[in-house]
Each structure stands twice: as structure tokens, then as C-alpha cells.
Amino acid sequence: MYLIPSPLGEVDLAGILPAQVLEIACSLKIFVVEEARTVRRYLSKAGLRGHIEELELHELNEHTAPAEVEALVSLFDRGDVGLVSEAGLPAVADPGAALVALCHRHGIEVVPLVGPSSLMLALMASGLNGQSFAFRGYIPAKTDERRSALKDIERLSKQLNQSQILIETPYRNDSLFADMLQLLSPGTRVCVAADITLPTQFIRTATVAEWKSRPLTIGKRPCVFIILA
Numbered sequence: 001m002y003l004i005p006s007p008l009g010e011v012d013l014a015g016i017l018p019a020q021v022l023e024i025a026c027s028l029k030i031f032v033v034e035e036a037r038t039v040r041r042y043l044s045k046a047g048l049r050g051h052i053e054e055l056e057l058h059e060l061n062e063h064t065a066p067a068e069v070e071a072l073v074s075l076f077d078r079g080d081v082g083l084v085s086e087a088g089l090p091a092v093a094d095p096g097a098a099l100v101a102l103c104h105r106h107g108i109e110v111v112p113l114v115g116p117s118s119l120m121l122a123l124m125a126s127g128l129n130g131q132s133f134a135f136r137g138y139i140p141a142k143t144d145e146r147r148s149a150l151k152d153i154e155r156l157s158k159q160l161n162q163s164q165i166l167i168e169t170p171y172r173n174d175s176l177f178a179d180m181l182q183l184l185s186p187g188t189r190v191c192v193a194a195d196i197t198l199p200t201q202f203i204r205t206a207t208v209a210e211w212k213s214r215p216l217t218i219g220k221r222p223c224v225f226i227i228l229a
Helices: 019-027 036-048 066-078 097-105 118-126 143-160 170-183 208-213
Strands: 030-033 056-059 081-084 133-138 163-167 189-194 202-207 223-228
Touching: 019 036, 019 081, 030 036, 030 066, 036 056, 066 097, 118 163, 118 189, 118 202, 118 223, 143 163, 143 170, 143 223, 170 189, 170 208, 170 223, 189 208, 202 208
Parallel strands: 030 056, 030 081, 133 163
Antiparallel strands: 163 223, 189 202, 189 223
């Protein structure tokens, strides 16, 4: 199984993905994908324009039952399979991890391909601790639970001197950021990294006190947050 990275937005693929990745993607006929419509558009741009209807696309998302994932093992009887997600890198903060686990259980070779990781690109550009970090994923959506989680994350960051990486559903970006500025200590540093690799890319790290003096509206766009107390 080939783990095929995808772009983080509407950009020139040649500037984001190595030629080998696009060549492998265009050589495959069977794909497991999180969203078929997005992948059709991606593969068309990658070089398969005019041949998309010949492809076999099977969806695997957060609603896919374990038994349905297990049934996908039969695909490998007919050749190599590509896994493409909406997350940039397959199986990282992505339901495709279940298919990777299935491949390991059945002795199927897994081949990760090179592509952009918004998490690592944000950490690289943050100036925060790249020696010790943790990806917390999505924190609770409910206000009280989210605020409690933020305090716990800050406490752990300070205790371990560890960067804490968070992501959020785009429409909740500004609510999460507002809670950070309200609850975290003035000296805690926060990196906001939005639209990574896109022309509208924004990456800035500042203390909570500095952020309060320079208000920011993130809006509904892909964003990575990193906290270091």
C-alpha cells in the first residue's frame, strides 16, 4: 500500500509534491480515500485527466465501521493500493490509520511517500521546542471541557518544557484562540500557523501578552496551534 500525500490547498502540485509521488499516484488504479470528490480533482491535476472514471475509489472516513475496514483487505488481491486522505499526510490525524494497521496485520507492505505535513511545517517555523513535542490533536469542542483541557495542556507543557501541537475545526479557530488568550499565562508562547504552503500562509509566534496587544482574526481556514509554556 502506498501512502500518498496530498496538497494542503489549491496550489501547483509540482511545487509541493516530488515528481516520484505524482508518478506513483498516476500508476495506480485502486485507491482508498477519505473523500472521493476531492481525490478525483487531485488526481486529475496530478496527470490523470481523462482517466478518472477508470479508477476504483473506496471511501474510508470517520463513519466507516471496523468490519468495512477489514473487508478492504481483499483489494490487495488485485494489485497495489493508494491511500489518500484530506489531512495532507495519510494516517496522521486521519481515519486511514485503520487501513495501515490492517496492512500490518496481514503482512502487506506499507510504503510512505514524501509530502507536506502541516504539523511539522508549523513546528519548524514556530521557534518553539523541536526537541520535545506532542501532538494533542483536537481538544474538546464544549466550552468548559475545552478550557479545562487548555489549562492541562499548558501545565504539562511547563512541566516537560514540551511544545504542544493542536488542531481545530476551522469554524472554531477563533473561539479556541480567544480561550487561549483568556486562560493561558501572559508569558506562554503561542504559534498560529494558518494556510501552510498556500499563498495566504500566515505563521507567527508570540507570547499571550503580545497576542493580546495585536488582535488577530484567523477565520475559517486550516490552522495549527502550538503552545509552549
